[in-house]
Structure formats: C-alpha cells, structure tokens
Amino acid sequence: MTAADTAPAKPAAATSPDRTHRTRAWTVVVLLVVFMMVNFADKSVLGLAADEIRADLDLSATQFGLANSAFFLLFSVAAIVVSMYADKVRPATVILMMAVLWSVAQVPPAVGGGLGVLVGSRILLGAAEGPAFPVAQNTALSWFPDHRRNLPGALVTLGITLGVITAAPGLTWVIDNHGWRTALWVLAVLGAVWAVAWHFLGGHGAYRTDDRAPAVTEEPAAADVTYRRIFRTRTWLAVTGAYFTGYWAVALMLVWLPSYLKNALDYSSAEAGRLVVIPWAVGAVVLMAQAGVTGRLMRRGVDTRWARGGVGGAMLLIGAVCCLCVPLVDGAGAKVAALSLGLGFGGSYAAVAVTTISELAPARRAGGALGVMNAVTTTAGLIAPAVVGVMVDKQGDTGYQNAIIATGVLLVVGGLVSTTLVNPARDRAKLNA
Template sequence: MTTQPTPKGAWKITFLLFLFMLVNFADKIVVGLAGVPIMTELKLEPAQFGLLGSSFFFLFSISAIVVGFIVNRIATRWVLLALAAVWALAQFPMVGTIGFTTLLICRVILGAGEGPAFSVAAHSIYKWFPDEKRTLPTAILSQGSAFGVVLAVPALNWVIVNYNWHYAFGALGVAGLMWVVAWLILGEEGPLVQTVAAAAAEPRIPYFRLLTSRTFIGCCAATFGAYWALSLGLTWFTPFIVKGLGFSQQDAGWISILPWLFGAGIVLLTGWISQVLMARGVSTRGARGVLGSVPLIVGGSILAVLPHVNGAGLQIALLVVGSGLCGSIYVVCPPMLGEFTPVSQRGAVIAIYGALYTLAGIIAPSVMGSVIQYAGGLLEGYMTGFTINAVVMVVSGLLGLALLWPNTERARLMGEVAQPKFA
C-alpha cells in the first residue's frame, strides 16, 4: 500500500490554522485571566462569575452542529473567515464601560462564533493530509490553543496590570482582524476535497449509526472529561492562584501559562508517538484509543491528591500535571472519527462530537462557582471543585478505554449498511 503524498502548501495552511486556534484560545482565556479585576469592578459573586464562564458555551454546541452541516456544502475557507470576523467584532464592546449583562451577551456571541472552530479547522486540514498523516497536523492544530495562552497571557496580563481589563479585550479584537486579513490573502481550500467526489461511490452511513457507534460515544465521553478540566482552567485557574493561594495578579499571569506549556508538550508528544506506532503497524485502537485514554485516568488520579497536600508550589505542580495530561485525547479523537466516517459526512460528525463534549464547558465553571460560594471556606471550595474534576476525568478516561475501537468500526458500519433490509 503506497502512502499518498502531502499536497504542496499543506504546512502553510497548517500554520495559518495554528494561528487561528491561537487567537481562539486567547479569546477564551481573557475572562479567567481578568477574573479578579472583573469581579471587583462589577461586584460579582463567585456564582455569577461561574455563570459568566459558562455563558461562553450557551450557543457553543448549537452553532458547532449547524456549522458542521454547512461545511459539508460550503468551502471551509469562507466559513473560517466568517467565524474569525465574529470573534473579533464580539470583543470591541468591552473596551468601553459595560455592565454584567453586556459582558454576558458578548461572551455568548463569542462562544457561538468559536463553537465550530476546532471541528471546521480539523475538517479543513484533513483536505490537505491523507489519513495516515493526520495525527501530527492535528497535534499542531491543537497546539494553537496552548500557544494562544502561553503567548497571550503575559501580554494580556501586562495590559490588565498597567492599564485595565477593558483594553485586553480590545487587543484581542485587533488580533482577530489581523488573522482575517491574513487568511483572506493566503487561505486556500485543500486539494484532497476531490475525495468528496470519489466518495460518491462510497455508501453513506446513516447518521444514527455513526453517532451511536461505540467509538463516537467513547470520543465524546473521554473528551468531555478533558474539556471539564480545560474550561475550569480557562475560567478559574487565575482566580484560584490570586484568591485561593494569595499570589499577586502579576505573578498569577506567569503561573497561569504553566498548564498550557506542559499540555503543549503532552499534545506534541502524543501526536509524534501515535504516528510512530502506526508506522510500526500498531492498530489505531492502541496508537490512538489507548494512547488518548490512559493519560486522562492518570491525570485525574493526580488531581485527586491535590486537596491532601500542603504548600502552594506542590499544589500548583499537581494541578499543572494533572490537568495537562488531558491534552492527549484532543489529538487522537478527530482522526479516529475520520477513520470510519465517509468524507461527505465527516464535517458534520466532527462538529457534533465537538458540540457534545464541550457541554462540559457549560457545566464545569458554574459547578465550581456554586461550590466555592457555598463552601465553608474559599480554599475548601476550590479543593472540592478540583476533586469533582478528578472524578470526572477518571470516569471519562475509563469510558474511553472501553469504547475506543476505531480500527474495527469502519468494517462493522459498512457491513451493517451492506446488509439487506429484509434479511
């Protein structure tokens, strides 16, 4: 079996989409980074701030599904352009004096624009790489999130400390518009989109079959646990460092990049190991399914230790390592779904997967906010919230380990489609 060559320009598009995800996650992190100043200025209780964190995800899943079906018919180049324009425009109202309601509405709009981002970007990048070469580009795409935080946090925190949190939102709006211009000039549709025409000969699998397959369910369950940890990191990590552990806002800005630096290494390592294992003949059950699930179980077990140790340094280290290990699952699930989903249906399936696992983003920040507000003490509330996070991660990792069998999924689904209705 010969390996299909990678089209010219594939890595240019990968880099542009890496920047796309960089802006995407910088937009996400700013509320958590500016959490303490926002709560102080707007006089918010922890439960209200938790609601603000969750509001980003109110339309996130719905828009992901809608746009997922759209990209089956419209070139991803134009969809990506429209999404990034929405992100940029949603940031500018925060530059002025606003209230809680305006901030909440803008975050809902931003979430609607960012909901389809990763799935559309993955669908776009898969038009540039054949299946056996997709894990590493997916890992690089995922790293846009980590680098978005690593690069944006020090810059945005400097703006927050030296000016105010309003200007941090404005800076992100300008960055979003810059990406829109770059993509308009350099963005292209991948040549492997021609495989869609070839897929006309490939039987369509009913969406019910695809969405109830064990690997699809396993991907949703496993990534749900990872996203629970991620959404807590986006909303509550910096407030925990400042209010829970007593660091200054300036110091908290530097500490806040640690989980993302560690996670970046985990994601790139996972992408590299996965492709090496596949090149050596390991099935995608092992090279993708097991490789993505086990770190969730280990990470959750590490987080479970957090409330039982003393010392801010050790607590931060456990939080960084435990939550950072979640990154592996993001690398392996989209390629696993691509293994058994017909090309003409792939955009919608990956989008629905994203819509389902990101429901954790609605639940987790609000749960943490409520737990903190009604706990006996502030630190006790944070520790209870992180313990809940640990349980969710371990359970999701175990479900992934049990359900992720992509190497046999395609044959099974195609066999079901080929069976006569009246056998």
C-alpha cells in the same frame, strides 16, 4: 559534451506540484494554529481578569461563573449547525466569517457597559467560536491522507495551548496596566489581522470528496452512511464521553485557575499570570508526544484501538491521578506541580478525539461528525464554570480544591471509557458493511 551534458533535464513540473502542495498545506496548518491561538486567547481573557471584572462590575463568584457559562450557551448549537454546513460549502469561507465575528463580538464590552453587555457579547462570541475547532481540524486534515494526519491534527490542537501560553502573560500585563477592557480591544485587533491573512493565504485541501476536490475516492458504501449511524457507534460515543471529561479540565483551566492561584494559594496577579502557563505548557508537550507515539505505533501496524484509544485513555488516567493528588501534597509549589500535570494531561485529549473521528467517519460526514462531537463535549464548558462558582461561593477556598477532586474523578471515567470502548477500525468496517 558528456552524457551528463546531453541528458534531458527533469521537467520542473514533475516535482513542482508536490512541492507547491506541501508548502500550501503547511501554510494553512500554520494559519490554523494561529487561528486556534486567537480563539483560546478570547476564551481565557475573562479568567485572567476575573478579580478585576468581579470588582469592577460587583459580581459574586456565582454570577461570574454564569457569565463565563453564557459563552457556551449557543456554542454547541452553532458547532453542530455550522460544522454540518461546512460539509457542503467551502470551509475556508466559514472560517473567515467566524474570525470576523470574533473581532466584532469583543467591541461592545470593550467600549463599556455592565454585566448584561458582557453576557451578550460572550454569547455572540461563543456562537461564533463554537464551530472553530472542528472546522479548523477538518480543514487542516483535508490537506493530508489519514496516515499523515496525526502531526497536523496535533499542531492545530497545540494552537489552543499556545494561545493561552502567549496570551496569559501578555494579557495579564495589559489588564494590570491598562484595564480589562483594553485587553478586549487587543483581541479584536488580533482577530481582524488574522482574518485578512486568511483571506489571502487560506483554503481547503484535496483530501475531500465534494465536487470541488474529488481527489480521494471513498468506499462505495460511504455515501450511504448517515450521521445517525455514526453517532450510534461505540467509538463515537466513547470518544465523545472521554473528550467531555478532558474539556471539563480545559474549562477549569480557562475560567478558575488564575483565581485559584491568587485566592487559594496566595500568588500575586503577576505570578498567577506566569504560573497559569505551566499546565498549558505541559499540555503542549503531551500533545506532541502523543502525536509521535501514536504515529510510531500506527507505522508499526498497531491497531488504532490502542494507538489512539489506548494512548488517549492513558493520558486521561495520568491526569486523573495527578488531580487527585493535589489535596494530598503540602505547599503551594507542590500543589501547582500536581495540578499542572493533572490538567496538562487531562486537557490534551482533543487531538486523539479528532483523528479518531476522522478515521471513523467518511469524508462527506467528517465535518458534521466532528461538529456534533465538539458540541456535546463543550457542554462541559457550560456546566463547569457555573458549578465551580457555586462551590466557591458556598465553600470558600475549599471549593477550588473540591472542584479539582471532582475533575480527577471525571478523568478516571473518561480514561476507562477511551481505553476499553474506542475501536475506530472495527466501527468503520461496520459502517461500510
């Protein structure tokens, strides 16, 4: 027998836990990516069916804008309450409950009814979806240490983009061939199927500091850090303000981009359903590039003031320049290209916002800090659809272009705020002092 024959075999248990943890972690991340895909398919369906719904229910642009704004009526409140609640209970259970409610909320307008039923269902859906992004991010990041969070954070955010990219052509086909109410049935079934998968495969990770998973020890002072102190830091305020401007761009894409393509640029419904994917595809590339650039800078020892705040600010500023170029270029194709770059870059700040706040806040306060940030920023979704609707009613097709210019100006502000004020390492040190 050789030495190799007699050498003791390496116990399987020595590597199995790590391998099992990695497999489970990435399974959860994939499920949460799909979770966000369903979430944003739910959000985008009214924008894709805007003309059909307005014709069916005899709505003005202002009324349709208000119906979309109704989605965000309880969105922010629910985001705050549920996200803080998720800091105290298993967030996996909270996520399951949200997914079930999404499916339930789609049923009333799918069955029938007018504007009142549509508004009521969107209010319920908004309340159920309000906490989705912060709770999903907090759950995904709980499986990874801070230095490995850029990729999973970006992937969960990418689910937003993938949701629209996959939903836009598919739901447009359903709407054109079977009606907008059938599209709601499709979304209800998708949500129910996902909920079953999450029930069996979902869960929370070990990088938390609660009594169920005490794998990570926080700084001694972290337990004394209150939400009020976190919300008063320059970083939290700056990230929230910058993300607000980015979410304004997201709201514009969700609600009014299909109508702009059809009514102002004269594309057909099918063409608009394909073109609306472009800014989301740009956003997907930007998200993954941001994760790679940020990760590389951090590995080289660059302070997250620049690796996160600076990179995120640059994205918003690039988006601003492109949006402001839309009225300066001629031709529908050139306008679509400029707008796609503008909204793609401008709407991609979410991953920067989430990882920055996760770095800033102690783990016991991360869910609430993310939830309140998300609640404040998503008020852009409450304001933007209604404002643009009024602009379109009063100014016609010119209203769409003026809305794009306003978005560009907001993104300039957001980019400057992120670049100059975000400094999570400095503010975390102050919190723990």
